[in-house]
Amino acid sequence: MAIRNYDRKKCNGCGICVACCPMDVLRIDTAAKKAVIQYPKDCVACWGCESFCPQGCFDVSPERGRGELVSPY
Amino acid sequence: MNNTDKLGTVIKSDVLVLGAGGAGMCAALKAKESNVDVLLIDKCGIGWNGQVPIGGGILAYVYPEYAKKWAENVTRQSNFFNNQDWTFAFGNYMHKSTMDLAAMGLTFLKNKGDINILNWGPNIYVTLFDAPKSLVALKKTAKARGVKMMDKIYAIDLLKNDGRVVGAVGLGLVDGKTYLFNAKAVIIATGNCGYMHEKTYSSVLGEGPAMGYRAGAQLVNAEFGSSYVWGIKTLGKELMGIHFYLYLENARGEKIMGKHYPELMVGKHSVYTFDPRVIDAMQKEVKAGLGPIYLNLMGLSDAEVAGLAEDRVEGLTQLMANDTMKLLREKAGINPSKERMEMWARYLYGGGGLRIDINGKTTLDGLYAAGSASSNSWSGGGGGQGGLGVQSAAVTGFVAGENAAKYAGENSRLDINVEQAKGMIDRVLNPMKHKGDVDAAEVAYRVHEAVVPMKYNRQREASRMKEALGIVQDARNKLSRVQPRDFHDLARYHSADSMVIAAEFTYSAALMREESRAGHFREDFPQRDDKNWFKWITIEQRDGAPLLATLPVPVENYRWKP
Ligand SMILES: Cc1cc2nc3c(=O)[nH]c(=O)nc-3n(C[C@H](O)[C@H](O)[C@H](O)COP(=O)(O)OP(=O)(O)OC[C@H]3O[C@@H](n4cnc5c(N)ncnc54)[C@H](O)[C@@H]3O)c2cc1C
Numbered sequence A: 001m002a003i004r005n006y007d008r009k010k011c012n013g014c015g016i017c018v019a020c021c022p023m024d025v026l027r028i029d030t031a032a033k034k035a036v037i038q039y040p041k042d043c044v045a046c047w048g049c050e051s052f053c054p055q056g057c058f059d060v061s062p063e064r065g066r067g068e069l070v071s072p073y
Numbered sequence B: 001m002n003n004t005d006k007l008g009t010v011i012k013s014d015v016l017v018l019g020a021g022g023a024g025m026c027a028a029l030k031a032k033e034s035n036v037d038v039l040l041i042d043k044c045g046i047g048w049n050g051q052v053p054i055g056g057g058i059l060a061y062v063y064p065e066y067a068k069k070w071a072e073n074v075t076r077q078s079n080f081f082n083n084q085d086w087t088f089a090f091g092n093y094m095h096k097s098t099m100d101l102a103a104m105g106l107t108f109l110k111n112k113g114d115i116n117i118l119n120w121g122p123n124i125y126v127t128l129f130d131a132p133k134s135l136v137a138l139k140k141t142a143k144a145r146g147v148k149m150m151d152k153i154y155a156i157d158l159l160k161n162d163g164r165v166v167g168a169v170g171l172g173l174v175d176g177k178t179y180l181f182n183a184k185a186v187i188i189a190t191g192n193c194g195y196m197h198e199k200t201y202s203s204v205l206g207e208g209p210a211m212g213y214r215a216g217a218q219l220v221n222a223e224f225g226s227s228y229v230w231g232i233k234t235l236g237k238e239l240m241g242i243h244f245y246l247y248l249e250n251a252r253g254e255k256i257m258g259k260h261y262p263e264l265m266v267g268k269h270s271v272y273t274f275d276p277r278v279i280d281a282m283q284k285e286v287k288a289g290l291g292p293i294y295l296n297l298m299g300l301s302d303a304e305v306a307g308l309a310e311d312r313v314e315g316l317t318q319l320m321a322n323d324t325m326k327l328l329r330e331k332a333g334i335n336p337s338k339e340r341m342e343m344w345a346r347y348l349y350g351g352g353g354l355r356i357d358i359n360g361k362t363t364l365d366g367l368y369a370a371g372s373a374s375s376n377s378w379s380g381g382g383g384g385q386g387g388l389g390v391q392s393a394a395v396t397g398f399v400a401g402e403n404a405a406k407y408a409g410e411n412s413r414l415d416i417n418v419e420q421a422k423g424m425i426d427r428v429l430n431p432m433k434h435k436g437d438v439d440a441a442e443v444a445y446r447v448h449e450a451v452v453p454m455k456y457n458r459q460r461e462a463s464r465m466k467e468a469l470g471i472v473q474d475a476r477n478k479l480s481r482v483q484p485r486d487f488h489d490l491a492r493y494h495s496a497d498s499m500v501i502a503a504e505f506t507y508s509a510a511l512m513r514e515e516s517r518a519g520h521f522r523e524d525f526p527q528r529d530d531k532n533w534f535k536w537i538t539i540e541q542r543d544g545a546p547l548l549a550t551l552p553v554p555v556e557n558y559r560w561k562p
């Protein structure tokens, strides 16, 4: 799992994480004004959401979400 | 409601810009200066999207009085293989582009009120800007100037009428709507193909060149630009910092750089993460059975580790290296001073793109391209100058924006051709009828097996490249068993398809080019061959299949001759 932790309580619904996510993993629940992890399996662990979230809601694992990394050799 | 409205939500503008990264944002801002109606769309949320906000904030700079000499140097370094008109224009534009970006709201590192122009090497200059906030600042200006913007729209195909590009099809990722954009001119600025491999490069997946190709536009230089950097295996991320190379060792604990490049061990050198010599040494060691390669910083204090990243330009790579060390400690539980770390060569992205002329126009009327989605054949680089990625996005964006607006001003609108649009939408939505349980990501991972290994993509050789193409074909076969359930999945499907196309084009062009030049190295044709290969390779759709052709470098029309 690439997003190790998401602290929903801290989320203010600003939408920055949704905006930066290159994989369309995150969405805003407009009624609750909170971010939701809609497509967790597509996270590539780019750390975008973690570095830009003003509330520090995310903890993303250092490894890639899934899929063995192909050896470059 | 007319027939087009039945196909989807129709939105009209004069200029439509696909992709709001460095290039798309600059294109939209510049187009708007001509007072036309501009619509900018992105699959992410504009302001935080693409590679610029997560990037290093380095912007290449050339003093106006040095621009001509700069262009000449680049031309000589690339053995006259570049498009000299573009190189010359680019060199001349860099100062203006930097000033324009500042006027548009980009925050630069300043010195006594002026943009600080930093010397990075002999005649190499860069400026530094606040990357995380850069697009938010430009967006604010774009909004104030009346640029219209739409978030979370995934662009996938172009609409044509009478041979002219008249718009694009987009998928509303959040609202699930199909959009038909109708414009007088379209600019593709969705980037090149990062294959979702190096994770911080995952925003660009090849749709732009692929949709241009399907519409009939020419691509160029697909065999060039595939690049590798070195980085920490667990993090899947490159390591910035110019002295780390001194601490690379093989499984036996022997320092590897001194073995292959003794000259780098005497005196002070700056060896960047994209320096090919490091990748060479790593590859040689692994080939000799001495892998894996480690970075051994054991026994160094935190301050000493930080010192290794100290650059000629203060703060340049140091911040990035410190970030990486922090990530290692806090996220991966690795203490760089206490254990050695396995290092890997990391594939970044494939090259080439839509062929553009000096006005940013592609080979199709009404279609322009900018940024890494385009290729203006000035390959060969600027002598190791950093910051060219963002600067060329800005300059090609400004140029395409200006000329697309001019075209839109001079030409009347052509409606969407209903029949063509219907066929297009059928093609785009059709995968949802597939049956199967393959995840689109599996297709992408299969493509990685063909593009990432250096035995295929760095030390190229005919039979191995054919093997790689076989893997790509297998990935393509898997695609037919991907069954998207919503527009999110459908976008993932089309991204996987675009990656397959990018890999096919890279290897087809690389197989055709039977010589070695710039970043394209053929083990079976190790020499540069100007007699037979002083030409660019173009790719164009002909009778439903890619046709590869060559275009002699028109050096007789250029300023500098070999
Ligand atoms: C980690 C990192 C560090 C970097 N550091 C530097 C640096 O310091 N200096 C430098 O000069 N260069 C740097 N680069 C390279 C530089 O960022 C790129 O060369 C430059 O941003 C390319 O501009 P672009 O507009 O073509 O692509 P991008 O800026 O990536 O923009 C492409 C946009 O298109 C959108 N898009 C993609 N596909 C679609 C689609 N199908 N539909 C709709 N929208 C789509 C994306 O969401 C994105 O917003 C760095 C890159 C990375 C990843």
Ligand code: SF4
Pocket (backbone or CB within 6 Å): A010, A011, A012, A013, A014, A015, A016, A017, A018, A034, A035, A052, A053, A054, A055, A056, A057
């Ligand atoms: S960026 Fe942070 S605060 Fe803003 S919506 Fe996302 S999780 Fe919530």
Ligand code: SF4
Pocket (backbone or CB within 6 Å): A002, A003, A017, A020, A021, A022, A023, A024, A025, A026, A042, A043, A044, A045, A046, A047, A048, A049, A050, A060
């Ligand atoms: S780490 Fe990157 S890919 Fe994963 S959810 Fe965050 S922004 Fe998206």
